Amino acid sequence: MSNLLDQVNPELLRTYAFWSVILVAKMLLMSLFTTMTRIRKMAFINPEDVKSISPKLKPKVDDPDVERVRRAHRNDLENILPFFVVAFLYLLTNPDPWLATQLIRAAAAGRIVHSLVYAVMPVPQPARLFSFGVTLLVTVYMIVQCALYFM
Amino acid sequence: MSNLLDQVNPELLRTYAFWSVILVAKMLLMSLFTTMTRIRKMAFINPEDVKSISPKLKPKVDDPDVERVRRAHRNDLENILPFFVVAFLYLLTNPDPWLATQLIRAAAAGRIVHSLVYAVMPVPQPARLFSFGVTLLVTVYMIVQCALYFM
Amino acid sequence: MSNLLDQVNPELLRTYAFWSVILVAKMLLMSLFTTMTRIRKMAFINPEDVKSISPKLKPKVDDPDVERVRRAHRNDLENILPFFVVAFLYLLTNPDPWLATQLIRAAAAGRIVHSLVYAVMPVPQPARLFSFGVTLLVTVYMIVQCALYFM
Numbered sequence: 001m002s003n004l005l006d007q008v009n010p011e012l013l014r015t016y017a018f019w020s021v022i023l024v025a026k027m028l029l030m031s032l033f034t035t036m037t038r039i040r041k042m043a044f045i046n047p048e049d050v051k052s053i054s055p056k057l058k059p060k061v062d063d064p065d066v067e068r069v070r071r072a073h074r075n076d077l078e079n080i081l082p083f084f085v086v087a088f089l090y091l092l093t094n095p096d097p098w099l100a101t102q103l104i105r106a107a108a109a110g111r112i113v114h115s116l117v118y119a120v121m122p123v124p125q126p127a128r129l130f131s132f133g134v135t136l137l138v139t140v141y142m143i144v145q146c147a148l149y150f151m
Numbered sequence: 152m153s154n155l156l157d158q159v160n161p162e163l164l165r166t167y168a169f170w171s172v173i174l175v176a177k178m179l180l181m182s183l184f185t186t187m188t189r190i191r192k193m194a195f196i197n198p199e200d201v202k203s204i205s206p207k208l209k210p211k212v213d214d215p216d217v218e219r220v221r222r223a224h225r226n227d228l229e230n231i232l233p234f235f236v237v238a239f240l241y242l243l244t245n246p247d248p249w250l251a252t253q254l255i256r257a258a259a260a261g262r263i264v265h266s267l268v269y270a271v272m273p274v275p276q277p278a279r280l281f282s283f284g285v286t287l288l289v290t291v292y293m294i295v296q297c298a299l300y301f302m
Numbered sequence: 303m304s305n306l307l308d309q310v311n312p313e314l315l316r317t318y319a320f321w322s323v324i325l326v327a328k329m330l331l332m333s334l335f336t337t338m339t340r341i342r343k344m345a346f347i348n349p350e351d352v353k354s355i356s357p358k359l360k361p362k363v364d365d366p367d368v369e370r371v372r373r374a375h376r377n378d379l380e381n382i383l384p385f386f387v388v389a390f391l392y393l394l395t396n397p398d399p400w401l402a403t404q405l406i407r408a409a410a411a412g413r414i415v416h417s418l419v420y421a422v423m424p425v426p427q428p429a430r431l432f433s434f435g436v437t438l439l440v441t442v443y444m445i446v447q448c449a450l451y452f453m
Contacts (some may be wrong), residue, residue: 017391018452024384082175089168143172150169233326301320
C-alpha cells in the first residue's frame with residue numbers, strides 16, 4: 001500500500017489550509033471579543049486584572065454578556081478543533097475535489113455565521129441552530145466517509 | 152535526512168485515522184447529550200433558547216446533570232484533542248506497528264469508557280479515574296518517545 | 303503542482319514535533335495541578351469524588367484557586383491547540399528555517415511562562431499579558447503567512 005499522505009490533492013490541501021487559518025483567526029477574535037466585553041461591562045475575574053484597572057473594582061464572575069461570548073468560544077473549541085482533524089483525514093480518503101472544496105467552505109461559513117449570531121449580535125433562533133448544524137453535518141459526513149475508508 | 156512524513160507506516164496511519172474519527176464522533180455525541188439533558192431538565196442558558204420553548208421559562212445556569220455532561224465534554228477537549236497531535240507525531244517516530252496499534256486502541260477505549268462512566272451512567276470511583284488513566288498513560292508514553300526522538 | 307507535504311523541511315518538522323509534545327506535556331500538567339489544588343483546598347465537584355474522600359464533605363464548585371487553574375488550562379485549549387494547526391500549516395509554506403525555528407521556540411516559551419505566572423505563582427500584570435501576547439503574535443504572523451500563501 002502506498003503512502004496515504006502522498007495522495008492528498010495539493011489544491012484541496014491549499015483549500016483546507018486556507019480555511020483552517022481563517023477559522024483559527026476567527027477563534028482568536030473570540031478571545032479579543034471576550035476582553036472587549038469584559039472592559040465594556042467592567043467584569044474582570046482575576047484579582048490582578050481588577051487591581052490594574054481600579055482599586056475599588058471587585059471581581060465579577062457571572063456577567064451574562066461575557067459568559068455568552070465565552071460559551072460561543074467554547075462551542076468553537078468543541079466543534080472547530082475536531083473539524084481540523086476530521087477534514088485533514090478526509091483529504092486522505094481521495095475525495096471528489098469539487099465536493100470536498102464545497103464541504104470545507106460550507107463548514108467554515110457555518111462557524112463564521114455561528115459566531116456572528118451567537119456572540120456579536122444575538123438574533124432569535126433558529127439562526128444559531130442552523131449555522132451550528134451546517135458544520136456539524138459536514139463533520140458527520142466526513143467522519144462516516146473516513147470510518148468506511150480507514151476501517 | 153529524508154522526509155519524516157514519508158516514513159509513516161500506512162497501516163498505522165489507517166488505524167490512527169479510524170480511531171481518531173471514532174473519537175471525534177464520540178465528542179460530538181457529548182454536545183448532543185448536553186442538549187438532551189438540557190431538554191430533560193428544562194435547563195437552558197441562552198434567553199433566545201428559553202423563549203423559543205416557553206415564555207414562562209427562566210434561564211438556568213447551574214443544573215448539576217447538565218454541568219456534569221459539560222465537565223465530561225471539557226475533559227475530552229483537554230485530553231482527546233492533544234492526543235490527536237501527540238499520536239500523529241508518534242507515528243513519525245517509526246514505532247513498532249503492533250505496539251502502536253494497541254496503544255491507539257487502548258487510548259480510544261479509555262476515552263469511550265470515561266464518557267460512559269462520567270456522563271452517561273455515573274458509577275462510583277475509581278472507574279472514571281482508571282479509564283482517564285489509561286489514555287493519559289498512553290499519551291505520556293508517546294510524549295516521551297517523541298521528545299527523545301525529535302530532540 | 304507538487305505535493306505540499308513533501309516540501310516540509312525535516313529539521314523544522316523535528317523542531318515543531320519536539321515543542322508540540324513539550325506543550326502537550328505542559329497542558330497535561332494543568333490537569334494534574336487542578337487535581338492537586340482540589341485536594342489542597344478539599345474542593346471537589348463530583349459527588350462520587352466527594353464520597354470517596356469523606357462522607358461529611360460537600361461538593362464545592364467555586365473555589366477561587368481551583369477556578370484560576372481551570373481558567374489557565376482553558377486558555378491553553380484556546381491558544382495552544384489552534385497553534386498546533388497553524389504552525390503545522392506554516393511549515394508547508396516553505397518558511398525560512400531559522401526564522402521558523404525561533405518563532406516556534408518563542409511561542410512555546412510564551413505559553414510555558416503564561417502557565418507559570420497565571421496558575422503556579424500568580425504575579426501582577428502585565429506578566430500574563432506579555433507571555434500571552436508573545437504566542438498570540440507568533441500565531442497571527444503564521445496565520446497571515448499561511449493565508450497569503452494558500453489563498
